[in-house]
Amino acid sequence: MDAGTSPERGYRWRMFDPAAILGPRVSAAIEAAFGLRDVDPVLRPSQFADVQVNAALALAKQVGAPPRDVATRLVAALDADGAFADVAAKVEVSGPGFLNITLRDDWIAAQVGAQAGDPRRGLPTPEPQVVPIDYSAPNVAKEMHVGHLRTTVVGDALARTLEALGHRVVRQNHIGDWGTPFGMLIEHLLEVGEDSDAARLLETDPNTFYQAARAKFDAEEGDFATRSRARVVALQGGDEATLAIWRRMIELSKHYFNRIYTTLDVTLRDEHLAGESTYDPMLEGICDELEAKGLAVVSQGALCVFPPGFTGRDGTPLPLIIRKSDGGYGYATTDLATIKHRAQDLHADRILYVVGAPQHLHLSMIFEVARLAGWLGDTEPVHVQIGNVLGADGKILKTRSGAPIRLMALLEEAVERAGAVVDAARGDLDDDERSAIARQVGIGAVKYADLSVAHDTEYVFDFDRMLALNGNTGPYLQYAAARIYSIFRKAGLDPADARGAVVLGEPAERALGLALLDFGAVVGDVAALLAPHRLCTYLFELAQAFTAFYDACPVLTAPTDELRASRLALTAAVLGTLVEGLDLLGIAAPERM
Ligand SMILES: NC(=[NH2+])NCCC[C@H](N)C(=O)O
Structure with a gap:
């Protein structure tokens, strides 16, 4: 992958590693010998040298001389101003025109000592960036699966690393807490009662809660389905009583997420929750703006954007549906509001979406529409694609009965297995x-x-x-x-x-x-x-x-x-x-x- 606008590339921000110190000196020698400024010295690790300089090969064309000659002149330039005397014990031209550098033992030793005394242990100090990181993002009243485990773990490692480098990381847990299923989920919660054992499943076994609601909805028992549909309208219309019970439901789900996060020892906390519902007040404005900008058009009753370059297998343009024909908004509209907020309100330099690979098309379309709408400016959105976690059979990890694995059970088993080893070894x-x-x-x-x-x-x-x-x-x-x-x-x-x-x-x-x-x-x-x-x-x-x-x-x-x-x-x-x-x-x- 291209490093994009990331500031960590290059030697400028680094301190102790040999390439960071030798790189600029080789560039200076290239300027002295050939009058070319800011040439990449192309330093590489090599099995034949502590550091290898590969610049001569690329320079040969520009200079109009064989690479070995270029390399020899480079060594002469380095020797002339003693640029390497404190660092290198030996510089040799080898092969087609590599410079093989052997570092001095005392120089390495001094660098190791200096790094050990550095409170940052040699971490680079790049220009700080604002980087929202969207990760974990489980869905309310659904079991977190191993895919969520991986985005949580990878996202958290990136958050910790970027923060250690000095960037301002904004953790954002884009939980699925909004949309059509919440009608039936709220109706179910009302029926079983907030303090019942059935409600408690939201904290311990959310899938079972979800399935119970789903079963009633599908069975068309009494008027459950009708009430559920009315409940979605009430929820999205801002009905206070409905919002109150919805908040209770989120609260119970939060207990479930937090137990997983604590067990996993990740840095996600309640204050990082920025679920889909957060963006609800923006959705109408997003649609209006895209329509006014001529980007959104009505197609088969739905308001859609057809970003150029996205086509189906048969070549027809792919729509991003931003308002369904019944007036409802979905995942795409929420993500457009989210990216606008991150770029314009949070002033993000980079936005990381640590999200499953199957959502790549969706996110690419979101990024492109945001760009066309002029929301991005210098903000660079990146999809950090998360690959699947497979079982021994090479298919997505499932229980033997084919049900999704309960994440908590998986983590408990890991601890139990580790415990057996520790108990045996450290009585x-x-x-x-x-x-x-x-x-x-x-x-x-x-x-x-x-x-x-x-x-x-x-x-x-x-x-x-x-x-x-x-x-x-x-x-x-x-x-x-x-x-x-x-x-x-x-x-x-x-x-x-x-x-x-x-x-x-x-x-x-x-x-x-x-x-x-x-x-x-x-x-x-x-x-x-x-x-x-x-x-x-x-x-x-x-x-x-x-x-x-x-x-x-x-x-x-x-x-x-x-x-x-x-x-x-x-x-x-x-x-x-x-x-x-x-x-x-x-x-x-x-x-x-
Ligand atoms: N901005 C985003 N779309 N983030 C990822 C959300 C992931 C979604 N809740 C899922 O479980 O698949």
Whole structure:
């Protein structure tokens, strides 16, 4: 995906990673040698060098010389002003015209030390943006399904990450709390009574509540259906008594959502609720405006917009219906009001819609109509498409009987399974601590499984795999952090006090230092590319680099005091990075497990 208007791209906002420091120096050398300004130095990681400069290949055409010559002149320019002397031990021309740079060990060590002392741990500080994030968005009186789980988890990780970078995130939970079904739902609630067990289902098992209402409606029992239809009219007409009972219903549903959010440890709160009903007062004005602008036309009795470029399979233009022939408004009108509000009232720079992939056509049409209406200005709406969560059979995850999985039951099972492992491994800990760990590990495993694959791809929900202690899993990373906590317990040292000067001698030590320096750039990429899985991959590789280091380099029994202090400092930096990285993903790191 294109990074769009995201400010995190480029070196300008970054601090400690080698590319951020070398990039501008290579650009300056290109200017000195060839008189070309602001040329992208094209720095890439490479298996043959700490950093590879690929600019010569692209420059060759412009300069009119073979890439190897360009590369050689570039090295001469870099040498001439000593641009690399403090940073690079060696710069070599290789292959068709790459520059392979070997960094100085003492430079890497100093950067690691500086990053560890930075309160932001090397996170970039880009120009702050206003970013509304639309995520979770379950429907009132319906069970949240695994699709909602994934938008909740991915949206929350993006919210945490963008906020950590300094952006003003506006969390928006666009719950489905409005529309035709509310007539029958309210009538049902009135019949069973607000304080009945049947009403309580809204908090515990909303699907059963919904189905009971639906059954009465379909059976045409007495005048239930007629009353339901009248109730929708009363609701949308602003009848106070109807609104009062509707509010009670939302209140009960909120208890259900909040239980899920608390269990999941996500940052969504009541104040982030901005459901479909919020925009009801704007809908008439939206239709009037689009009609006045000549964008909406009446077709078969309904008011529609036909945004250019959207056609059905047979080539006919696709409508976005904004007012049905009976005068009612639907999902599309609400979304148009929503996007106008986000662009014009919230002054959004980017709007993230963390929503299931099947809604891509709908959202693309909304974005296009908003653009045609002139509402967007510089606002960039983005659909962060969420792929399906599948069962072992490769179909959308369902229970054996084919019913949708109850999300709470799924989360409870994750915690239970994690608990069995923790109970077996840590009989030495008391019950409370074991159950707290089980919760962090079980929930962390589910969240990590959602986050570690690209958000737009499908994946198979598999408890055994997500709870495994090896491989790219949440528990693996939590375990890596817990192991480091135990090293510090053994040393009788608080990791915050491990501030010895870093010395990098062994190859595994050096590789670990380099890995640490990437943290800021990776977090910047997560925000720019809206790709939390990149942070997962990074943390997994960092944990592996730590294991390799720990196998090769004794820490507590290091040969000298200096080395011991250095290795403890390195170890503390890894712990801090793991804990902070997991926190950006919304995953806790227990101190023991
Ligand atoms: N602005 C939006 N359309 N957000 C997504 C809403 C998702 C919708 N409630 C659903 O469950 O499918």
